[in-house]
Amino acid sequence: MNYELRLYLDQLTAKSASIELNSTYARAIYIVEGSIAIKNGVSTRLTLSQNSALSIPESFSLGGGSADAIMLRWELVNEVDNSNKIQASQSTLLLAAKMALGDLSQYIIRCDRVDFPPEGEALTHRHLGGGIRCLLFGSIQIHTLGNIHTHQPLSAWFEAGPDAVYAATDKTLASAFARVMILPRGLIGGKTSIEYVNSEDKNKPKSQRYQIFIDELIQH
Template identity: 50%
Template sequence: MELQVVEHRLTDGEALELEPVPRVVYDVNADGAAYSTGSRAIKGPKHVLSFELTPKASDSALLGTSLALPIDEQRLIRCDRVDFPPGGVAYLHTHQGPGIRVLLHGSIRIETGGRSHDYGPFEAWFEPGPEPVFAAGSADEPTAFVRCMVLPAHLKGQRSIRYVRDEDADKPKPQRYTVFVDELLPEDP
């Protein structure tokens, strides 16, 4: 199974029919998201990010990655937005499942696996979940990204973040989270 994100920028009068796969469509301008498994029509003017679970990756995806998930465990799909004030950081942490993130505005530095990468608006990156990550938003402007994660079903309504260092768990967290979608996936997506 592939998790991918595809960006669609539709002009006024333009329409798009999306095939029936489990997906979350995030509307960039309306700052909202919806989950569906059936076919989906989108009409312009719209700017959307479609996070999709597909059998095969699309050539037009911003980013796609293969997921090897346990077949005997129910999963959910979560889409949320994370907002950092200027200078905000996410201390070294992990998540309980993989996901793709897309930066909406500002800039962000992601440090993981001994590497550091800076991302700008509408660039995407993948986090596998169990690998520790440190994130630093722009020093002089707000930063926000939207993400879609595939998580164990028992996390429905609960946070997936785990801090690597005990002392970081008690530090103030300047980031804000807005959850748009937290839905169980079909048994066989």
């Protein structure tokens, strides 16, 4: 079946009114800055703050927390679904990518953050599944399929998985991106999704560091 992985940038003012989001196949939200308030069901309430994430595919209410917030929201949907489009003044669709997936119970959703020091790099590699990345700070150059794309903060890009990618980050500043990937269920438990194209690179020191927030089976 054809699905889309979509990434939205949501901006909420402090104590803003609640927004209702419908259920979807899989969803991850990551707080870039500030805080948000979530109500899920009759009595479950929680607050998320900067550099935290949550998987919440079911329907829920989202509102501003104690400070203005910038949030990244990934949703795996049927490619014709437009039910979770928030008011244009609060939400921007950064990127949508089609994904041909089989039985969703055979996949996981993983949300993580990848940090690089100045002059960091990710040696030429592939992944075992596709996903959308969004730069948080610094800058990054993505070399793939004979092209080079430079990304600045809150710029998003899709990596399909099988295509070889080399990445180089800012020469003077630390850089980081947040991402969500849809991966085979056998990788649950934080197992790496990366495969290095050149065998000699596998054991070389790596400059990137990972922080996994979500690593869950898709329940549909």
